[in-house]
Amino acid sequence: MHPMVKPALRRAWRERQTVQFGITPAHAVVVGPVDTATGSFLDLLDGTRGLPLLRDEARSMGLPDGRADALVDRLAAAGLLDDSTAGGRAAEALRNRKVELDRLRADLASLSVTHREPGAAMDRLAARRTMRVQVRGAGRVGAAVAATLSASGVGRVDVLDSGLTPAWDVAPGGLPVESVGERRDVAARQLVRRSAPGRAGRAAGADPGGADAEGPGDMQGGRGPERTERTERTERADARAALASGGGAGLSLVIVAPRDGLAAYAPDPASAERWIATGTPHLYAGVVEATGVVGPLVLPGGTACAGCLTEERTGRDPGWPLMLAQWRSGRRASVTPACDLGLATSVAGLAAAHALSFLDGELPASTGARWEITLPLLDWRSERIAPQPVCPCGAAGELEGEGMVVTGGPHDTMVG
Template identity: 35%
Template sequence: MTETRPSSRPHPLRPRLKPMLRRVVRDDHTLQLGVQPMRAVMLTKLDPPARGFVESLDGTRTLDELIATAEIGEEQARQVMRLLTDGGLLDDAALRPDALRGLSLAERERLGPDLDELSLSPADAADAGLSALARRRRAQVRVYGAGRVGAQITVLLAASGIGHLCVVDPAPARHEHVVPGGLSFGDVGRPREEAAAAAAREIAPGANIWTGRTASRPADRASPPDLAILAPVDPLDPLTAAELLQSGIPHLLVSATEGVGTIGPLVLPGSSPCLRCQELTRRDHDPAWPLVGARLGGYPPGEIACGTALATVVAAQATGHALAHIDGLPCQIVGRSIDITPDWQWKRRPWPIHPHCTCTCRPSPQGPWQGATYEDP
């Protein structure tokens, strides 16, 4: 059989091959689990009894019961189990689906594909993605800005299982803010935060969603969010970012300006470069940058030439990175940003900690930041 890297995963009580991995019998001695190259695993040199044992892992019996009825010896059966467990190919059918408690049948069915995806991600704990979904349902995310990008992010987060969402954007919706998956024509004239919250509630009625009108400020220390997303429709208010940093709240900057979307950096207060580090680095490489930023009214300057496809691509990518952070996975935009266009041209920009910024002087549970070097455009 194919060797896999060892892991700390415990053996499932009622082992079940992950049902989302398609099974393909290549020949009498080879069983393939999964067809996507990034997921697929080949089990080789299987004799018929060993293959029969693997295919019997359907979650209806305990490991001891499986071994007792297997046509292979206990030692070989446990070796097979160890390889499958270490490869992340098994779920434990004995675990209760507590993560779905309180959801209607319709919501459970709608979340099915998300749960299936989580079951195949590194966030899975051999429980078919249930613990990862439970983590999302406990999480609180605050979105600042509900224009073409921010409203879609709000809806996508709610649809992906985030249980607590606050939207902050009291400005009225206009026709140019209407995009599929975000605000609708019926929302024109309403506060954007109310319209985005309503759209999110429609897709996820079991989620707790409220607006900035009833929200506490980050500095109030009242139930701080696990993550804040800055998706400014107008020039970014640096005071908001400073308040999030001072309050120790992780925050992700997202923008779409002049036909280019930018995701990142994700700021982990006390352990990674902050948005002021970004500004100081720009100033070092462009002495006139403070004047440019002042004349823009803030940077990024807001949604400018933000087409529908661009807004959708940026919102989807930003949501993916936000979910990775909530899921506890390594995030590739800590201290980095990614510039993207709808035709899939990408550019990564690292942002180092600036020596004149005091942002990393605060203690942080996130651990030390591994530095980066600035690259000119």
């Protein structure tokens, strides 16, 4: 172990012998009493020394034998220590990809704050490279979600959509103006590849055969200059197969972000049957009529699904099914969607953050719940969606027995 005080947590002395790591209450930790020698020892915890050397340094500072190990154990238990050498082969491989890791250092710092164990941040960042996410929709929300996940180190991000890109789909962080008139799925795949970490180094002249030659960008469908017509045909065939099967096989998560936000606000249970059957987690996100929604994140058999959402809404409003059938069957191809750019960007950002939290092993607040925001006041509000006994998804039965327990809350930690 090479202990390192997490650099993402800023340090400040509360008074002469008490130091606080971290600014916000969610992650701040107070340590004390800290005498002069102990304070000097803390400065040595920078990830460059192993425990044997730290013991020698502590002894030279006049600290008694065993104090170095005790301090390291105490700081680790408080969630203040990282390990610059921790992790398996995947973590070591990521450390060796300098260009890619430099792009992800801010993400790594964030993970070090939210995950207490030494080395946990690097392990989770490396694990993202092995994951496959499918984004269904390449409008203002879906394209931005896909780009964000790719830029955050997710190994493979597939985007499914149809038709050509209109001018109003262009958005910062989403489809560029150059994609107007192009096929949405092709433009979205190009966006995903451009967003992947590691690619900027090659564009700037890095050695294509060096340590950074392979990364998440290469898992998105090949390197730009080396792409062939066969590669494009293969990707299109994969997309058609995914659409035909409903997706699910080998996917870590499906994000449903349709250009018509109605399909996110009131998702069709039939479209999710394949994901329920295969146990594929899926998250809804979109904008409809100046209202943005994120959630629910559905864990099949454990939390409320699209069918539960429909049953719950119908119970409150008996006229809902009739109106919904009319809205779904209406021809609205010529109607420009009411999708404010700022709102769409906010929804995409929140959806991507919830997706990454889930991929990193957490249960974000959208699990079995929906977050909603409406212009012009923009007040986020959440609603818990209860599993419905009449829904065939089985989540209500899990709650009655000893099934999944979903909890949430801040990671407040104060150590005196």
